[in-house]
Amino acid sequence: MTKGDSFPYEFGGPIGTALNIFFLPILILCLTQWSAVGSVDLATLQIPTNVDTLAKCIVGLVTWFLFQVLLERMLPCKLVQGTPLQGVFVWKSISTKECLEYRINGHLAFWVTFLVLQTGWIVKHEESGTWQFTSFPLSGLYDVTAELAVGTSILCFGLSLYLYLSSFIGNRRLAVPGTSGNVVYDFWMGRELNPRIGSFDWKEFCELRPGLMGWMILNLAYCQKQKEVQGYVSMSMMLLQCFQGLYVWDALYQEEAILTTMDITTDGFGYMLAFGDLAWVPFTYTLQARYLVLHDPQLSVTALTAILALHIVGYVTFRGANGQKDIFRRNPEDPAVAHLTYLKTKRGTKLLTSGWWGMARKINYTGDWIMGLTWCMVCGFNSIVPYFYAIYFLILLIHRSIRDDHACQEKYGSDWDEYKRKVPYRFIPGLI
Ligand SMILES: NC(=O)C1=CN([C@@H]2O[C@H](COP(=O)(O)OP(=O)(O)OC[C@H]3O[C@@H](n4cnc5c(N)ncnc54)[C@H](OP(=O)(O)O)[C@@H]3O)[C@@H](O)[C@H]2O)C=CC1
Numbered sequence: 533m534t535k536g537d538s539f540p541y542e543f544g545g546p547i548g549t550a551l552n553i554f555f556l557p558i559l560i561l562c563l564t565q566w567s568a569v570g571s572v573d574l575a576t577l578q579i580p581t582n583v584d585t586l587a588k589c590i591v592g593l594v595t596w597f598l599f600q601v602l603l604e605r606m607l608p609c610k611l612v613q614g615t616p617l618q619g620v621f622v623w624k625s626i627s628t629k630e631c632l633e634y635r636i637n638g639h640l641a642f643w644v645t646f647l648v649l650q651t652g653w654i655v656k657h658e659e660s661g662t663w664q665f666t667s668f669p670l671s672g673l674y675d676v677t678a679e680l681a682v683g684t685s686i687l688c689f690g691l692s693l694y695l696y697l698s699s700f701i702g703n704r705r706l707a708v709p710g711t712s713g714n715v716v717y718d719f720w721m722g723r724e725l726n727p728r729i730g731s732f733d734w735k736e737f738c739e740l741r742p743g744l745m746g747w748m749i750l751n752l753a754y755c756q757k758q759k760e761v762q763g764y765v766s767m768s769m770m771l772l773q774c775f776q777g778l779y780v781w782d783a784l785y786q787e788e789a790i791l792t793t794m795d796i797t798t799d800g801f802g803y804m805l806a807f808g809d810l811a812w813v814p815f816t817y818t819l820q821a822r823y824l825v826l827h828d829p830q831l832s833v834t835a836l837t838a839i840l841a842l843h844i845v846g847y848v849t850f851r852g853a854n855g856q857k858d859i860f861r862r863n864p865e866d867p868a869v870a871h872l873t874y875l876k877t878k879r880g881t882k883l884l885t886s887g888w889w890g891m892a893r894k895i896n897y898t899g900d901w902i903m904g905l906t907w908c909m910v911c912g913f914n915s916i917v918p919y920f921y922a923i924y925f926l927i928l929l930i931h932r933s934i935r936d937d938h939a940c941q942e943k944y945g946s947d948w949d950e951y952k953r954k955v956p957y958r959f960i961p962g963l964i
């Protein structure tokens with residue numbers, strides 16, 4: 533951007549982002565209630581008013597967050613360099629090719645969390661008077677989901693405020709999209725690129741741990757609840773647990789791959805990502821499991837097999853494409869990618885033009901969306917509510933692909949035009 537150009541606002545600019553900040557928490561509240569009843573009904577919307585329950589939920593949420601921080605700090609880790617940083621400094625508008633170091637132990641944290649959930653806590657058995665391990669009564673989370681969602685939204689607002697204000701202290705590296713000068717817009721986009729306390733990286737931590745694992749825990753809670761209410765766990769619920777469990781596990785197993793995503797390299801850490809990671813993901817990505825607690829679509833084995841097959845297509849595409857880029861960017865001579873063709877850009881980086889990335893420029897998004905669609909399909913076709921994810925995710929991915937296309941056009945100039953000539957399709961080879 534040159535002096536005199538107006539700021540390239542996204543998300544509807546200051547007004548659009550103000551509306552998002554206000555309405556997204558309300559939308560979460562609506563969705564948690566609609567998914568329980570299985571229909572869209574504004575009239576029955578209830579705002580949690582029990583302050584005592586809300587306070588207990590906030591204490592529980594903070595404990596959960598701190599438990600994940602403890603795991604991140606204490607568990608053995610691999611130290612990995614991120615990509616060369618973009619962004620600008622507060623006091624000098626130059627960007628150096630510095631890289632940050634990340635503590636990679638998310639996969640271990642995942643299994644430790646799972647083990648702790650299974651083992652539970654030690655409680656005194658009332659009749660025998662002995663101390664025994666008792667697993668956590670997760671199903672209770674079903675009844676307080678609305679309070680948890682409100683509590684999380686309050687905490688996210690507080691965290692974003694802290695991140696916004698602290699970005700003015702000292703010589704911080706700012707994310708270009710969050711430096712418009714408009715308070716509301718920058719609060720949403722995030723001013724600082726990689727806010728840290730010592731080696732603790734807020735953005736990388738929040739993107740992968742409390743929210744993603746919180747999603748898994750809410751899913752397990754809803755599964756337990758279904759067993760209590762219906763007396764059995766439905767085939768749809770089992771398949772959904774496997775699909776989404778795999779997605780969460782995959783993200784943590786491939787933790788290093790997150791370092792090359794737009795969120796880490798380009799966007800600041802503000803309300804959009806703090807709320808997105810910590811509130812939006814656990815409370816809206818669990819809508820299908822919440823719906824299934826009281827609704828069993830009783831899909832036939834043929835239908836479930838077809839959904840499973842479609843899910844495999846989605847997963848292979850998503851993992852194949854993301855993995856191929858990750859390996860190639862780390863070591864282009866790796867035997868797994870050495871045969872692939874690429875375009876060498878004037879910037880020095882290489883863009884793959886064959887393999888998964890030769891089929892379509894955002895084939896990884898296509899695979900991800902197909903998976904998301906199968907999560908909705910296991911809920912049958914009686915209600916639109918579980919399909920919220922497929923609709924929202926389609927909008928998010930189209931918008932995200934446009935943002936990334938603009939960013940790459942800026943970064944690569946004529947090389948990007950050449951790349952687009954070589955790989956003309958965006959999502960579906962031969963079609964769009
Ligand atoms: N479940 C969810 O809610 C969400 C999931 N996702 C998923 O996250 C994953 C990562 O997404 P995201 O970070 O948006 O995008 P990408 O992983 O597609 O990363 C985009 C960047 O990759 C580089 N790149 C683009 N084309 C090529 C190429 N041909 N060869 C090599 N490098 C290339 C460019 O960066 P450069 O060249 O500068 O390195 C570009 O900016 C996706 O699978 C997406 O589906 C994303 C959002 C939400």
Ligand SMILES: CC(C)=CCC[C@@H](C)[C@H]1CC=C2C3=C(CC[C@@]21C)[C@@]1(C)CC[C@H](O)C(C)(C)[C@@H]1CC3
Nearest residue numbers: 739740782783790793795804805807808809812813
């Ligand atoms: C409505 C709103 C505030 C949206 C904000 C968007 C965020 C919810 C998403 C932006 C990018 C994300 C990614 C994942 C989760 C959703 C958010 C935070 C991700 C961690 C999911 C797991 C994947 O394997 C992933 C690691 C590739 C992915 C990265 C991007």
